[in-house]
Amino acid sequence: MKPDHAPLAQGELAARYPLIRKDTGRLAAPLTPEDCALQSMPDASPVKWHLAHTTWFFETFVLQRFAVRYAPFHPGFRYLFNSYYNTVGEQYPRPQRGLLSRPALDEVLAYRAHVDERMRAMLDGPTLGDEALGLVELGLHHEQQHQELILADVKHLLSLNPLEPAYAADGAHPAAAAAPLEWRARDGGVADIGHDGTGFAFDNEQPRHRVLLAPFEIASRPATSGEYLAFVEEGGYRRPELWLSEGWAVAQAQRWEAPLYWRHRDGEWREFTLAGARPLDAGRPVSHLSHFEADAYARWAGARLPTEFEWEHAAGAGGEVWEWTSSSYGPYPGYRPAAGAVGEYNGKFMSNQYVLRGSSCATPAGHARRTYRNFFPSGARWQFSGVRLARDAA
């Protein structure tokens, strides 16, 4: 990969590498070996797989190319932990990741330690070129993406267990009162969209280009669970006129009646969280919505989703939930994927997915930015995804 920006300095990367890698380990620490081995659905992966795959990324794209005399930790891992890089070779089938009892968690942790030690030696050693440094930096951002996926996947797995186990206790958690929703007007005109090349960005945030916007208004915050509850209780899941045709078909087939982790029991709405099941917290942003639900909610509310351009133009980054936009995930004008295997990182997924903007409670600090483009299929609900309303200027 020839990065479009100057990568971080080697010393800075040497400092960040162990911190970010340890963060991943900390996320897995509360989990048992069994928690780490199971796969709850084809879309999700076992935690153990995340731990190994992120390591595979450094081994394959950095150590095997730039380290002196690096021998792979295990010859079978090149195949087992390749997610989707055809350039690297064949891949173990994704829906079967939960069939791998071996390597055991301990062996995967040893794999992490082994690669970390070699990475440390490399980063502390002779000066590396920009390509190597750029790949290390990419690997760290990749690692952070998987940190969020670990939480989403574990939450999904535990939610299916009738024992309703908690991932982690959390402390006292007073119900929040959300600020009143306000509409913020934004002028139209030509906006600059995409990353300007200062610091790291994924290839899909580039090239920076100009887009013509009409005047619009955007909500001051995402919708809360309390607001969404009104949609549910006023029959939102039973009124086809509020839904995209495909969304209605999916909602009927999968018997959706509320967001993924909401449960109605004994007259009370509860929500499964990483701390176990709890009463619904009306003041917090509603989460775990599909694009279809976000779209139907917006229609019900007499509004619409923002485009990703409106969002980038208007909103700051960061927040408690990713925010669905109405924009299909596609290439920016002039987009070119990176050369080599990492060119498969983003571009080949540019079909039939929708863009989410912002960040969530599960996003590692410092990972997101205003131009960041997250993306998932319209029916995906297990991410920390919510909805912010927009509307045309009056």
Add this chain to the structure above:
Amino acid sequence: MKPDHAPLAQGELAARYPLIRKDTGRLAAPLTPEDCALQSMPDASPVKWHLAHTTWFFETFVLQRFAVRYAPFHPGFRYLFNSYYNTVGEQYPRPQRGLLSRPALDEVLAYRAHVDERMRAMLDGPTLGDEALGLVELGLHHEQQHQELILADVKHLLSLNPLEPAYAADGAHPAAAAAPLEWRARDGGVADIGHDGTGFAFDNEQPRHRVLLAPFEIASRPATSGEYLAFVEEGGYRRPELWLSEGWAVAQAQRWEAPLYWRHRDGEWREFTLAGARPLDAGRPVSHLSHFEADAYARWAGARLPTEFEWEHAAGAGGEVWEWTSSSYGPYPGYRPAAGAVGEYNGKFMSNQYVLRGSSCATPAGHARRTYRNFFPSGARWQFSGVRLARDAA
């Protein structure tokens, strides 16, 4: 429906109605009752169903609302021939349209005659208001859309028959030599996109709005079968790096090796056509491509698909194949579906489909226009769909 434009005059509609309706009958004329009753896949419909549904459209949206003392031809048809209008009521399941041996073709033709007679009386009678006239006009455009679908669906049905029956003989058909492909440069800047309200347009072509384009180049004609054959023969269907990830998965699962109706037998490429199987005609536009194949072909050719805005800005309408664009099918800024049941015509399908522009050999004369937006899912191959290349300005 409150049409956005002034509908055609009543006299003009009275003249056009019987012509367009007869065109539909002419398309069905070469077919046996069995040809008209079968459904080859859930995406397709029996011809008999098309004949009845287009009639249902006039009966439900025009006669039942605006005719004096109109009694439905058959009480069960409201349910049987409702395609997807939730506002009208429940619908007979689409994948089971091929299970209806009754009503027989004769009865459906009698249904057509009955509605046509009442429509004639109405259009020849007292002056109608704009809403009624607008719905008649919409119904005629709707009828023309189904004329094209009849050909696509019949072709698919006959193609599955090992006897390779022909829909219709065609005359002498000398192989065409395509003109050499040229690149046409277009300046960027602000372009006006969408229908200007003069004459009929579907709601999805509106509102007219401005879009900022970068300079680009677009091919002078769609790719030919001969050009596409080079892609096939150079391993285009075996090289994942040319494909979108989802497209590759579909192509593998469905074992695609060439366009839908191409067959390789005894060392020769043949193509199933409405006139039966024939040697591949290298000079004609390649047809029956999915969006995935069009996209992979463009990548192989070192080019890309045009956006629908580039297409509208640069190309004239009309041609032998619909042309896939890179644009996901979504609402134009400020889009509002029509009020009432016909509001379900277009808007609710604005997810996970891609826009095709132009028209095809199966499109009725006068139906298409420069701002017309056709749309299908990425994997659809049974439409008369091809590919025109584009690229960024050098």
Add this chain to the structure above:
Amino acid sequence: MKPDHAPLAQGELAARYPLIRKDTGRLAAPLTPEDCALQSMPDASPVKWHLAHTTWFFETFVLQRFAVRYAPFHPGFRYLFNSYYNTVGEQYPRPQRGLLSRPALDEVLAYRAHVDERMRAMLDGPTLGDEALGLVELGLHHEQQHQELILADVKHLLSLNPLEPAYAADGAHPAAAAAPLEWRARDGGVADIGHDGTGFAFDNEQPRHRVLLAPFEIASRPATSGEYLAFVEEGGYRRPELWLSEGWAVAQAQRWEAPLYWRHRDGEWREFTLAGARPLDAGRPVSHLSHFEADAYARWAGARLPTEFEWEHAAGAGGEVWEWTSSSYGPYPGYRPAAGAVGEYNGKFMSNQYVLRGSSCATPAGHARRTYRNFFPSGARWQFSGVRLARDAA
């Protein structure tokens, strides 16, 4: 095939052939071309296919082998209308029989006439050997089996049509009062089972052999719809303890609540029949039961199904419904399939099916006999299948 018995004399076959073939035509006479072309599910076949396949049987097994200079009516039919004879060649896929709009019904009827004419000439001609005569006789019994299948398949197809069309009007039909159910005791001991070789029998009814039976009792008639209704109304479809495990799973997955053609509307039980929908006739034998339902009903009634040996030992043949037995369909001791292609007629289906005995209202006169073994999978409901109770001797 070397028949185990002396076939009928040539003159007798020459007399029977046209009568039985005409019976088939009579069954199809009330049907439209569309009725004859559609396939309602993979288990069923279009009537047109039955008409052609039975003709194919005579063409392939008789005319092509024994007629002088016989040229096939159409070269493609050998493939299209081969049901399951691997020895003859590949077969057109069964679930796609409903995709064949061509040959049209008229052409299939011409195929029948062509083969019938050649068969007539052959049977009226020089003396044929036993092998040829045996195959003609087999073909006529085969034809009669398909006569019953035509009625079962048409009933299923029409039952799925919301218009509830009738296959044929039937006359005044006074509700029958069933005779009281009586228990008939039978001694145990060694019973002779299977066909004795006098006259025609299928290979699966042979060899005749001896079976040891314990004393048992068997009902004087099959269960009526009225008796079965008590099972339904006492929760028979909601009590897993009455069902085989697999039956319960199927009943839940397919949401069974009553026999296939029963419908509960506005507080009344109705039944779809070949004469259209009618009030349930409590006095007639319950029909269209799966093996699972027959078994559950017997358990609910404190009884069991008879074995096929008990049935043959005790019952006479003939009746209004086929009667499920508890016997899995397998070979009799010493069973040998016929040599050649017709050896695929019965033997290869001897797994995971259960035997039905007797005959039904749809069975052609003279077709069944006491040793006849009909067989279907446990979940099949679209045949004219009911239940007769049995129990161990006190």
Add this chain to the structure above:
Amino acid sequence: MKPDHAPLAQGELAARYPLIRKDTGRLAAPLTPEDCALQSMPDASPVKWHLAHTTWFFETFVLQRFAVRYAPFHPGFRYLFNSYYNTVGEQYPRPQRGLLSRPALDEVLAYRAHVDERMRAMLDGPTLGDEALGLVELGLHHEQQHQELILADVKHLLSLNPLEPAYAADGAHPAAAAAPLEWRARDGGVADIGHDGTGFAFDNEQPRHRVLLAPFEIASRPATSGEYLAFVEEGGYRRPELWLSEGWAVAQAQRWEAPLYWRHRDGEWREFTLAGARPLDAGRPVSHLSHFEADAYARWAGARLPTEFEWEHAAGAGGEVWEWTSSSYGPYPGYRPAAGAVGEYNGKFMSNQYVLRGSSCATPAGHARRTYRNFFPSGARWQFSGVRLARDAA
């Protein structure tokens, strides 16, 4: 349950209980927590589930009914570890057993210890009645059945892992030379079949009854891998005339080319075993055959499968592989399931399965007997199942 035989004395059960329970623990000892948590297919269960379910059996059927003041170890386990007893209550869905990361293996082992301690106290305590003792005895046989399932399920799980892990090393294992196959003639006549009530038997082995057999011959040993290899290499998996129709369809759909764990690599046949992958051992009995394969092999060999009655009459029990018979699994004449929940143990599975006789290398010592009836569906291959030939007397 009112056992049909006198159960073992309380002292004898007190002695056997800990031995058999420890055997189960020993089987799990070589496995990691991840090995124990995964489910490789819906037919198989995680080892952890086996460990818990067998414990649940004693807790539910013995302790909760006969122990003084027994409180369940965990209130959720009644639901989680109920396999299929509708009488006890609803069941956690079988295909989702691999989604339970909790309870952890440690907690399941604590559950076992808890129940074992209470069982010990009970068996060492005051005299128990026959019903309680009979259920303890049943529970121990049930435990032994799951011991074999643990090995079958673990083998299947590990076989899917590209790393080809071994369950356990085994020692030097010289290739065996099988004795030549001999045919043993048996007279026909009336044979006594089923258990005589001396000692333990499952309800499905009873009542003892008489069956009439024709003279037959049976092989002196099961077929070896070497013999089966000849079938494979002579095209056995490509010749439909050797197969039952349903078996051929399954074999084609699942692309069978050899027994489940055979692999052809680099010109050599290898076999996955509990000790990892090894060269095929031609002298040992072929294992992991489906009923369909056993049947096809027998047909190829000019023989047939024995009936379960022939097997019981002729063979001794015990061996290295279970032996498929031609007998569908059904009730013996006069069969009555046990009263209460354990009545669901056997009877409700008597449809669409075939009987295997004997025992295998994975069967605990002392578990099997001559009258033992094992049963699986025709397509099941992951059991230790082989084939012994039979034929009619000349």
